[in-house]
Amino acid sequence: QVQLVESGGGLVKAGGSLRLSCVSSGCLFSTAAMGWFRQAPGKERECVAAISWSRGVTYYQDSVKGRFTLSRDKAKNTMYLQMNSLKPEDTAVYYCAADPKDRTYTWPPPNFGSWGQGTQVNVSS
Numbered sequence: 001q002v003q004l005v006e007s008g009g010g011l012v013k014a015g016g017s018l019r020l021s022c023v024s025s026g027c028l029f030s031t032a033a034m035g036w037f038r039q040a041p042g043k044e045r046e047c048v049a050a051i052s053w054s055r056g057v058t059y060y061q062d063s064v065k066g067r068f069t070l071s072r073d074k075a076k077n078t079m080y081l082q083m084n085s086l087k088p089e090d091t092a093v094y095y096c097a098a099d100p101k102d103r104t105y106t107w108p109p110p111n112f113g114s115w116g117q118g119t120q121v122n123v124s125s
Helices: none
Strands: 002-007 009-013 018-026 034-039 046-052 057-060 070-074 080-085 094-098 118-123
Touching: 002 046, 002 094, 018 034, 018 094, 018 118, 034 070, 046 070, 046 080, 057 070, 080 094
Parallel strands: 009 118
Antiparallel strands: 002 018, 018 080, 034 046, 034 094, 046 057, 070 080, 094 118
């Protein structure tokens, strides 16, 4: 089982930037894919970005392409989500997720097995 802890959320004005971090611990050798999801009030959880570690491929939801970037610092067991040009509609709780299976063969990817506690992102207009 992988443990995940997110940080970096906060309040930012539209057009601003935030960088979310996700620190992983536990059985990291078994992680095949990771992703960033978000859930806004009254809406279903959606995947905004996901990466296949085995294939080295990253996927993004159309609404965040060109604005969000998923990256990883392997030495620190940390995944990041750099979010630029933020919009009020990006307001949500953001979660990182991991799975021992490569869930990125389909989009949106199916549910991941391990989840962090989430970090709130608020974008004001």
